[in-house]
Amino acid sequence: MSPAAGFARTLRAEWTKFRTVRGWVLGTVVAALLVPLLAAVSAAGSHASCDRNGVETACPEPPLGPDGRAVHDKFFFVHRTLDGDGSITVRLTSMSGIITYPPPDHDEIVPGLVPWAKAGVIVKASMEPGSSYAAVMATGEHGVRMQHDYTGDVAGRPGGAPRWLRLTRAGETLTGYESADGRQWAEVAAVRLPDLPAEVEIGMFAASPGDLTVKQADLGGLIEQMRFTETTAVFDQVKVEGAAPGAWRHTDVSPTPGTNPGEVHHPGSAVESGGTFTVVGSGDIAPVGTDGGMAVELTLTGILFALVVVVVVAVLFVTAEYRRGLVRVTLAASPRRGRVLAAKALVIGGVVFAAGLAASAVAMPVGKHLLRGNGNHVLPVPALTEVRVIAGVAALLAVSAVLALALGTLFRRSAAAVVTALALILLPHVLATASVLPVELSLWLLRITPAAAFAVQQSIPEYPQVVDFYVPQGGYYPLPPWAGLGVLCCYAALALALAVVRLNRRDA
Amino acid sequence: MEATIEVTGLRKRFGRTVALDGMTFRVPPGRVTGFVGPNGAGKSTTMRVILGLDAPDEGRALVGGVPYRSLEEPLTRVGALLDAGALQPSRTGRDHLLWLAHSQGLGAARVDEVIGLVGLGGTARRRAGGYSLGMRQRLGIAAALLGDPPVLMLDEPFNGLDPDGIVWIRGLLRSLAAEGRAVLVSSHLMSELEGTAGQLVVAGRGRVVADMGVAELIEAASHDRVTIRTTARSRAMETLAGAGATVAVTGGDTVTASGPPAERVVELLTGGGVPFSEVTAHRATLEEAYMELTRDAVEFRADGAGR
Incomplete structure (x- = not known):
C-alpha cells in the first residue's frame, strides 16, 4: 500500500472521530455562529450622524479614488483644460505656511510647513473629487515627489523650493521632471493612468494636511490632536504646452463647509500678478486612513471569541484521547505516529478553516450593511482585499487550531494546552490593542508572537506618504498581512514538529 | 503471515x-x-x-x-484489547468501531458484523459513556475482531x-x-x-x-502426594517410610505420603498387610x-x- 493511501485512511479515521463527537461539532458551529452574531450586535449598537446647522443629517462621506478606496482630495487648484498631449513647466520659487496652535502651549499660530505640505503641478482627469491624477511636487520635508492616484508615491531628490517642476502628458503616460535651474532636468518618474480622458485639467496646486500630535492621556491611552495648517506656494515662469486655451481658473477643490450656509471654512486662494502665482491651500491629496471611517475588519471582532472556542475544541481533539487511554487504540491502529498527528492537524485545520470562512463571509457583508444603515462610514476596499481579509481570518483560526492541537499533544493535558495557546495567540493581541502597553512594546508583541497573524485582517494599509498614528489600536499592524500569518504558521509548524518528536520518543 | x-x-x-x-x-x-x-x-x-x-x-x-x-x-x-475503558464517552460504540474500521480501509458493513458477533446489538448506537463494564468489554472484543x-x-x-x-x-x-x-x-x-x-x-x-x-x-504441582485413611496409622507409616517415602500425620486416621505414586503405595500397603480404607492421589487444582x-x-x- 502506498504511503498516500495509508495517510488517506488515517485521515478518514480522524475525520470520522471528529464528526462523531457531538460536542466538538457543536463547538465548531457555535464558534462559527459567534462571528456573524457579534458582527450584527456590534453593528446594531453603532450609530453615526452629523450636525449640520442644527439639523441632524447623514455624515458626509469622503470621495472614492480610482481603486474604490476612500481618499482625501482637497487642495487649491489653478488650472486650465488641456485637450490631448501637452505639458506644464513652472518654477516654484517659495513655499511657506502656517501651523495653528501647536504644542507645547497651543497659544499661537506659528509659521512653518508640516512634513507633507505639498505644492507643484498636477494633471487631473476632472474636477470631480476622487478622480485620477498625477502630480510632481515639492514637500515640507520629503523632497520632490511624483504622486498619482492617491496611493502612488515616488521620491525624487531631497530639498524644497526654489525648484523647477515639469509634468508632461503623452497618451496615458505622465512623466514628472524636476530641475534646480530650469536647464538640467531629471526625471522623477513616469506613471500610467489608463482611465485618463482626452480632456484633462492641468495646473498648479497647494495643499497642507493637518498637523498631528499624540500625547499620553492622564488615565492611560493616548490623545490624538489634529490642527489646521496652510501652505502658500509662489510659482513663476509658468508655461503650458499643448491645446490649453483660455484663462487660468481658480478652484477650491472639496472646500470645508462653514457654519453658515454658503460659507467656506478656511478657504484657499490664488493671486496672479505679472506672471507670478501665489497659491494658498490646505488639505491633502492622499488615501484615507482608519481615522476616516470604519475598516471592514471591525465587522469580524467576533473571531476573538470564536478563537477561544476553536482552541478548546482543537485541544480536546487530542487530549481527550490521552485522558481515556484512547491514544493507545489510535496508535495500535495507525502505528505511524507522525501520520496520525498530521491527519489530526489536517482534519481540525480543514474543519476550522471551512467554518471560519463561512462565518466571516457572512459576518462581513451583514456587518457592513447594518453599519451603513446606521449612518456609519465603512471604508470601502477593493473586492480582493475583502476576500483576503475573509480567507485570512479563516486561516488565522485554522492555523491557531493546529497550534493548539500540537500543544495538546505536547502537554497531554487540556487545561495547560488551552491556557498556553490563548496566552500565545490571544493575550498579546488583547494587550497590544487595548492601549495598556507602550506603543513600541505593542508593536514588538505583534511582530514576534503568534498574535502577529491578526495583521491578516488589516484592510487599510499604512501609507508612508500620509502622517497618521499607525498603531495597533488604530487597526494598523507592524507586519504585512501574509507575513503576520506566516509568523503564526511558523509557531504552529514548530509546535507540530516538537509534538511529532515527543510522540515518537515517548511511550504511548 | x-x-x-x-x-x-x-x-x-x-x-x-x-x-x-x-x-x-x-x-x-x-x-x-x-x-x-x-x-x-x-x-x-x-x-x-x-x-x-x-x-x-x-x-x-x-x-x-x-x-x-x-x-x-x-x-x-493483530486484534488487541488492552483497556476496555479506552473510549470517548460521548461517541457511540458503533462510531468507535467505525473510525477504527476506516483506519484499516474497512467499511460500515464489517462494523455491523462484529457488533452482531459480540452481541452488542442496539446498544451499539448509544453513547459509550453509558456502557456497563461488561458492554465495554464486548465493544473492545468487537474492536479486536474487526480486522479478522x-x-x-x-x-x-x-x-x-x-x-x-x-x-x-x-x-x-x-x-x-x-x-x-x-x-x-x-x-x-x-x-x-x-x-x-x-x-x-x-x-x-x-x-x-x-x-x-x-x-x-x-x-508438576501435584508432587505425587497420596493421602491414606487407615486404622493402623503407625504400621502404615513404618511400611511407607521403609520404602523411602516421606510420611506425615495429617489427621486421626490419615497420613500423607509423598514420593511413590498412588499405585506403589497400594502395592506396599497390601504387601505389608496394612489395612486401609482409602488411598487418594492428590491432584492440585490449576489455581x-x-x-x-x-x-x-x-x-x-x-x-x-x-x-
Whole structure:
C-alpha cells in the first residue's frame, strides 16, 4: 500500500472521530455562529450622524479614488483644460505656511510647513473629487515627489523650493521632471493612468494636511490632536504646452463647509500678478486612513471569541484521547505516529478553516450593511482585499487550531494546552490593542508572537506618504498581512514538529 | 503471515521499577495461551511492547515474524484489547468501531458484523459513556475482531463480565483458536482460564516463571502426594517410610505420603498387610499450581499494582 493511501485512511479515521463527537461539532458551529452574531450586535449598537446647522443629517462621506478606496482630495487648484498631449513647466520659487496652535502651549499660530505640505503641478482627469491624477511636487520635508492616484508615491531628490517642476502628458503616460535651474532636468518618474480622458485639467496646486500630535492621556491611552495648517506656494515662469486655451481658473477643490450656509471654512486662494502665482491651500491629496471611517475588519471582532472556542475544541481533539487511554487504540491502529498527528492537524485545520470562512463571509457583508444603515462610514476596499481579509481570518483560526492541537499533544493535558495557546495567540493581541502597553512594546508583541497573524485582517494599509498614528489600536499592524500569518504558521509548524518528536520518543 | 507472537528477552524499567526483566515466550497458533501472573508481573507492559506502544530497553517482540510498527493495516494482522475503558464517552460504540474500521480501509458493513458477533446489538448506537463494564468489554472484543486477524491479544477480558459473559467469551476464545488463530489472553485469576487455555505462560517479577501445557503444570504441582485413611496409622507409616517415602500425620486416621505414586503405595500397603480404607492421589487444582509457582514472584508493593 502506498504511503498516500495509508495517510488517506488515517485521515478518514480522524475525520470520522471528529464528526462523531457531538460536542466538538457543536463547538465548531457555535464558534462559527459567534462571528456573524457579534458582527450584527456590534453593528446594531453603532450609530453615526452629523450636525449640520442644527439639523441632524447623514455624515458626509469622503470621495472614492480610482481603486474604490476612500481618499482625501482637497487642495487649491489653478488650472486650465488641456485637450490631448501637452505639458506644464513652472518654477516654484517659495513655499511657506502656517501651523495653528501647536504644542507645547497651543497659544499661537506659528509659521512653518508640516512634513507633507505639498505644492507643484498636477494633471487631473476632472474636477470631480476622487478622480485620477498625477502630480510632481515639492514637500515640507520629503523632497520632490511624483504622486498619482492617491496611493502612488515616488521620491525624487531631497530639498524644497526654489525648484523647477515639469509634468508632461503623452497618451496615458505622465512623466514628472524636476530641475534646480530650469536647464538640467531629471526625471522623477513616469506613471500610467489608463482611465485618463482626452480632456484633462492641468495646473498648479497647494495643499497642507493637518498637523498631528499624540500625547499620553492622564488615565492611560493616548490623545490624538489634529490642527489646521496652510501652505502658500509662489510659482513663476509658468508655461503650458499643448491645446490649453483660455484663462487660468481658480478652484477650491472639496472646500470645508462653514457654519453658515454658503460659507467656506478656511478657504484657499490664488493671486496672479505679472506672471507670478501665489497659491494658498490646505488639505491633502492622499488615501484615507482608519481615522476616516470604519475598516471592514471591525465587522469580524467576533473571531476573538470564536478563537477561544476553536482552541478548546482543537485541544480536546487530542487530549481527550490521552485522558481515556484512547491514544493507545489510535496508535495500535495507525502505528505511524507522525501520520496520525498530521491527519489530526489536517482534519481540525480543514474543519476550522471551512467554518471560519463561512462565518466571516457572512459576518462581513451583514456587518457592513447594518453599519451603513446606521449612518456609519465603512471604508470601502477593493473586492480582493475583502476576500483576503475573509480567507485570512479563516486561516488565522485554522492555523491557531493546529497550534493548539500540537500543544495538546505536547502537554497531554487540556487545561495547560488551552491556557498556553490563548496566552500565545490571544493575550498579546488583547494587550497590544487595548492601549495598556507602550506603543513600541505593542508593536514588538505583534511582530514576534503568534498574535502577529491578526495583521491578516488589516484592510487599510499604512501609507508612508500620509502622517497618521499607525498603531495597533488604530487597526494598523507592524507586519504585512501574509507575513503576520506566516509568523503564526511558523509557531504552529514548530509546535507540530516538537509534538511529532515527543510522540515518537515517548511511550504511548 | 504466520500466526505467532514471539517475545525475546524484553527488559524495561520505569524509573527505578523493573517492569520487564528478560520476558521471553512464544504464542503458537491454534490454541489459547493464558498469560497469567499477579498484578505487576509485567503482563500489560509486555502487551504494550508487542503492540509497539511502549519501547523496550532491550529485547524485541515480533508478530508473525515482524515488528508490529512495520505492519500496514495492523488490525487485520493483530486484534488487541488492552483497556476496555479506552473510549470517548460521548461517541457511540458503533462510531468507535467505525473510525477504527476506516483506519484499516474497512467499511460500515464489517462494523455491523462484529457488533452482531459480540452481541452488542442496539446498544451499539448509544453513547459509550453509558456502557456497563461488561458492554465495554464486548465493544473492545468487537474492536479486536474487526480486522479478522490471525493473532488476538486480550488483556483481562473477563473483568466485569457476568457469568453468562464469561461462558460466552470462553467459547469464543476456544473457537477462535480452533480456527487456527494464535490467542493470548491475560488474567490475574487462573480460575478464569481453566478449561479455556491449552498453554500457560506464568509471569512473575517481569519474567516468565513457567511456560507449559495446562496438564503438565498441574502434574508438576501435584508432587505425587497420596493421602491414606487407615486404622493402623503407625504400621502404615513404618511400611511407607521403609520404602523411602516421606510420611506425615495429617489427621486421626490419615497420613500423607509423598514420593511413590498412588499405585506403589497400594502395592506396599497390601504387601505389608496394612489395612486401609482409602488411598487418594492428590491432584492440585490449576489455581493451587499457579499459587505455588508464583509464591516467590508476588510482589507486595505499597504503591499498588504499578503500571
